[in-house]
Amino acid sequence: MRIAVLTDLHANREATEAVLAEVARLAPDRIVLLGDIVGYGPDPAFAVEATDRLVADGALCVLGNHDEATVQGPGGMTPHAHDAIVWTRAQLSPAHLAFLSRLPLTAELPGMLLVHASAATPGKWPYLRDEKTARECLAATSAPLVLCGHTHVPAIYYALPGREPVRFTPLPQVAAPLSAIRRHVVVVGAVGQPRDGNPAACFALLDTDRREVTMLRVPYDAQETARKIASAGLPDWLGLRLQVGR
Numbered sequence: 001m002r003i004a005v006l007t008d009l010h011a012n013r014e015a016t017e018a019v020l021a022e023v024a025r026l027a028p029d030r031i032v033l034l035g036d037i038v039g040y041g042p043d044p045a046f047a048v049e050a051t052d053r054l055v056a057d058g059a060l061c062v063l064g065n066h067d068e069a070t071v072q073g074p075g076g077m078t079p080h081a082h083d084a085i086v087w088t089r090a091q092l093s094p095a096h097l098a099f100l101s102r103l104p105l106t107a108e109l110p111g112m113l114l115v116h117a118s119a120a121t122p123g124k125w126p127y128l129r130d131e132k133t134a135r136e137c138l139a140a141t142s143a144p145l146v147l148c149g150h151t152h153v154p155a156i157y158y159a160l161p162g163r164e165p166v167r168f169t170p171l172p173q174v175a176a177p178l179s180a181i182r183r184h185v186v187v188v189g190a191v192g193q194p195r196d197g198n199p200a201a202c203f204a205l206l207d208t209d210r211r212e213v214t215m216l217r218v219p220y221d222a223q224e225t226a227r228k229i230a231s232a233g234l235p236d237w238l239g240l241r242l243q244v245g246r
Helices: 013-026 044-056 065-072 079-091 094-101 131-139 222-231 236-244
Strands: 002-006 030-033 106-109 112-115 145-148 155-159 166-168 183-187 201-207 212-218
Touching (some): 013 201, 013 212, 030 106, 044 079, 044 094, 065 079, 065 094, 079 236, 131 166
Parallel strands (some): 002 030, 112 145
Antiparallel strands (some): 002 201, 106 112, 155 166, 155 183, 201 212
């Protein structure tokens, strides 16, 4: 089975449309979304409606921390994230908010767990950025493979039984193997706000038959998204970081 894995759309219409066009070209068997549909970006209604259509067509989608904050109100977020959530809430209808409120914290497919942040305390939104947090994630589930986002930086953690996970940084457009004798955490890069120094939108293609995952990069018009961010009165840094991939 070939599964397209999208995460952290962050209300970025231009990036989302570019990625969905590439997904349509690849024609995977399944699409999954790992949360943070909204937040930061200037097109939250578009992002929610696009995700709703994907779910109606059979995609799986889990809740992200920005989705939760949009429904419940921001708390404990950075100033830019807080301001963007306040603005986002005002752009969405009750139907949009109801869709976000129904998203589960986790979902499962055979042999894998889907979660926005980590299998360890998923509702507290821990960042999975190193071997320690990867070990904690794997200890919280029996799934051989965990797919997550949240950090906006693609990474793969390989773990042999009884050993500390090893981090690997996948190359764009190059398939990385997933060993049958190891467990894995795959952290998928962001569609709508990459932070690994590459401004191109990122999503993953998981091939369970070939036991490999590929981080695919898709260029898009980040300057247009930045222009819309400024026009909406959102913090300028949110547009600038799209153009530098940070």
